[in-house]
Amino acid sequence: MAEEMGLRVPRHVAIILDGNGRWAKKRGLPRNMGHVEGCKVVERTVEDAAGLGIKYLTVYGFSTENWKRSAEEVGALMQLFRYYMKRLLKVAKKNDVRVIMIGERSRFDADIIEGLDRLENETKGNSRMTFTIAVNYGSRDEITRAVRRMMEDCAAGKLSPKDVNEELIGSYLDTKELPDPDLLIRTSGEERLSNYLLWQLAYTEFYFTDVLWPDFNKEELVKAIEKYNGRDRRFGGV
Ligand code: IPE
Ligand code: IPE
Ligand code: MG
Numbered sequence: 129m130a131e132e133m134g135l136r137v138p139r140h141v142a143i144i145l146d147g148n149g150r151w152a153k154k155r156g157l158p159r160n161m162g163h164v165e166g167c168k169v170v171e172r173t174v175e176d177a178a179g180l181g182i183k184y185l186t187v188y189g190f191s192t193e194n195w196k197r198s199a200e201e202v203g204a205l206m207q208l209f210r211y212y213m214k215r216l217l218k219v220a221k222k223n224d225v226r227v228i229m230i231g232e233r234s235r236f237d238a239d240i241i242e243g244l245d246r247l248e249n250e251t252k253g254n255s256r257m258t259f260t261i262a263v264n265y266g267s268r269d270e271i272t273r274a275v276r277r278m279m280e281d282c283a284a285g286k287l288s289p290k291d292v293n294e295e296l297i298g299s300y301l302d303t304k305e306l307p308d309p310d311l312l313i314r315t316s317g318e319e320r321l322s323n324y325l326l327w328q329l330a331y332t333e334f335y336f337t338d339v340l341w342p343d344f345n346k347e348e349l350v351k352a353i354e355k356y357n358g359r360d361r362r363f364g365g366v
Pocket of ligand 2: 145146320
């Protein structure tokens with residue numbers, strides 16, 4: 129499919145979905161309606177990405193900073209999360225997609241933690257694509273937790289300072305099973321990382337679009353990949 133279109137598909141695409149609130153506001157709707165639409169788009173994007181031959185898709189759904197939003201919005205997001213986790217399980221099974229979660233899950237209610245465990249366990253044999261959801265994720269939190277565990281292992285005599293290199297650090301991060309992203313997409317016109325994958329995006333190409341997340345679709349995904357195809361990746365070389 130992607131080859132027919134002459135696309136070289138990046139192995140790992142990371143997305144910062146943004147603009148749900150503004151999408152709703154533009155229509156005179158409550159913010160939550162933007163999140164509802166946004167969830168549908170996540171579901172469709174999983175299918176589109178798998179169909180294009182992308183092997184890893186990683187989407188930022190809820191940051192460690194997003195708890196600062198109103199109790200009403202956080203509550204509504206948790207409810208949506210409960211509902212979409214169940215739908216995602218079906219979509220993942222149908223499309224042979226493995227789901228993993230990155231972020232700190234202990235802050236969620238017990239039923240959400242159970243749902244996340246179930247998503248991971250019941251899809252762990254799937255191999256067409258790995259879909260990673262970043263929830264209660266923040267890169268600084270991830271690195272802080274990694275350093276803490278490294279120091280604990282050191283204190284326990286399992287690790288020594290001379291063992292520390294980039295590969296070892298990577299193995300302590302939540303993304304230990306994932307290659308680094310090739311392409312990062314952020315929607316809604318904002319051009320910042322908002323604490324997303326700071327270590328992993330070291331050599332990633334960035335693509336920013338004004339499209340609001342609920343309006344994102346396969347055509348937009350293909351546009352981002354085409355732009356990526358036109359770039360010359362260097363990794364520090366000439
Ligand atoms: C992204 O949309 C979804 C989450 C961060 C949960 P926003 O809710 O940030 O939408 P805007 O940026 O206010 O438009
Ligand atoms: C980033 O979006 C977090 C997620 C997409 C989950 P935000 O809308 O929360 O980021 P800021 O606050 O504009 O940087
Ligand atoms: Mg936003």
